[in-house]
Amino acid sequence: MTLSIMLSQLLLSTTAVAIQVAGDVQFESKGTVAPVVRFAEVPQGATVRTGPDGRVALRLPSGSLVRLGPQTHIALTSIERGIPAAKRKETVRVVVGRMWAHVMGLLGTESRFEVATSNAVAGVRGTSFWVSSTEGGAGEFVLEHGALDIRQGDVNLMLDRPGSAASFRAGGLAAGGTLDAWALATLRRGVGGAGASMISSLGGQRGALLQRGLRREEMRRTLVGPDNTIDSPVTSPRVGHELRGLAEIRVRLQLPDQP
């Protein structure tokens, strides 16, 4: 029994799979440089670089996903997978550029997922976030959801509100502001492209619950929105011209574009 577990652990994959590739993306492993093609395996220890028009999404064996935006350079420092998949040790080093990571929950105290930059390290237990880093070593973490524990030397900073940000540089780690939904959408599109943006906006079970604000916005702008009850296509553009009373400045209903 013990032997079979040991064998299966030995056989467990320690490679990431490039599930989405666009533009120029290359990886280097053991001195060999090769272009990353779709569904190619990128081994532990490899570095991945994207060109000015390059984007790549790497699926880790644990189910976590990292997306690299254009002109990004990372190293898959460690991909250790256990049984079950939630038990693992994964470390990604961001040398330069911008990366989004969606991290499946960890199991057990030994497990960890870390994102390291030259001046800060973030530990997560189940979250998604962006990290960017410049060649000078400055950069930023932005939380999408979940929580992020950022360390720089002895200094710790916890991000736990969606959109909250922290910036870092050599000898400095500071909490930033909170990005609104549009800024997050811009980040999402910039790093992952339109596909990642759509996957996120369509949400899963969790997304449907979390995006209540967006759902309200969607509701207002569709046929079934409550504002529609005061937007008759027959009346004059100004309600005050039709009925005596206070003019209603209202967010006029966007006409249903399609069902």
Add this chain to the structure above:
Amino acid sequence: MISILLFVSVSAAGTPAPTPLERAEAALDAGDLTHASAILEEALVSDPQDADALWAAARLALRRQHTQRGIELLQRLLKLDPNNDEARFELAQALYDEGEQAAARTTVDSVLERHPQYPPALLLKLGMDGYIEAPTGRRTRWRPQVRAGVTAGFDSNVALDPGTVSAASRQKAGVMGFDAAAVVNYDVEERPATFFLRFATMQALNQGPDEADLANLMPTSLEAGAIAQRPLGAFVAAGDLRVQELFVNQFATEVQRLVAPSLWGGRRFGAHFVRLLGGAEWRQPVGLTGDVPTSLTLKVALREQVRLTRSLLMIDGGVRQNTALGESAAERDLAVANVATLGTGFQEAYASIYAEYALTQSLGLLAQVVGQARRFDDVDLRESTYSAQLGARATFGFTEVQLFYDYARNFSDPARAYDRHQAGAALRFWYD
């Protein structure tokens, strides 16, 4: 149209053509799920192994309640991306929603095998085992909503709309309004429908020189309506029917009854949506406005809108023709004798530009300018009205606060001409 010019100028600038996924995203942003779905399906024909397109298409199919299609797409995706535990959970949920219990159980077990503490999978598993009510990925089709609003403000000239209320002195007033609506939505994507009942009232906070005058200017209305929509090829068509009873002095005096059916159709052209609408409004005065005849207004209008990430621009232009019905020559002579109260027998052309800009997700600015020109043939009267509105809105969950200022100026016969300032604040909320 300004927006068309903008569109042409942007296109001419050599912007790279959007990729299929970018086009699908734009359609999705505009709420055009059918179009987004069609683009994604097309993209999957040319590239069946595009994992992002597969996942987006699967989620979109599930959102559209095309569960079987969603299942097929998720199964295809998982063959390419087997470690996508989120997608595997979504497959389990979709299978469960389709009543495929055994397959759902196997699938959720495979997720929990890899991630024993993955909360959505745990919940689904507990639901399958009967410990809790099983979560569902399905959306309910019938969704009731309640909305209400309170408005308070200042009106420099509440005595307007001679077609509705007979002559009254022009008064300044503080006003307060309340409206509430009960709405039921039939939320099916291709054929959504809305049914609603709405109550609205506006009351003066102060008294004019003649108290009765102000009370008789303040409207209270009850309205019932139904709106339904369906696709017709590349177009979207919709029908809208409203019936309204209008009172003044709360419910003391009934003023008029309105029946307003309309039809409209629209089509998307890239970021633009163009809609042509035609409608009628049958207005039967009752009680207070005994000297105003029943009238029928026909309207044809063209609207174009452009939605960008943070802004909405809507341009609207149309014509309206109002005809008095069943009125004798003597009655008409009597009606036209008092130009101040003349409200029927006109032709009107109007244009409006509405713009909305969101500073943040919860804070937005609004502006609208409107120009209207009316001609009353019977009395050879021509009048024009110009107005501008500025506003801001802030949303907090299901509550919205609005601030607004509105100025209108009417150029007409001295007995009718007016100007009007209105300013106020409104608090609106809804719940579904």
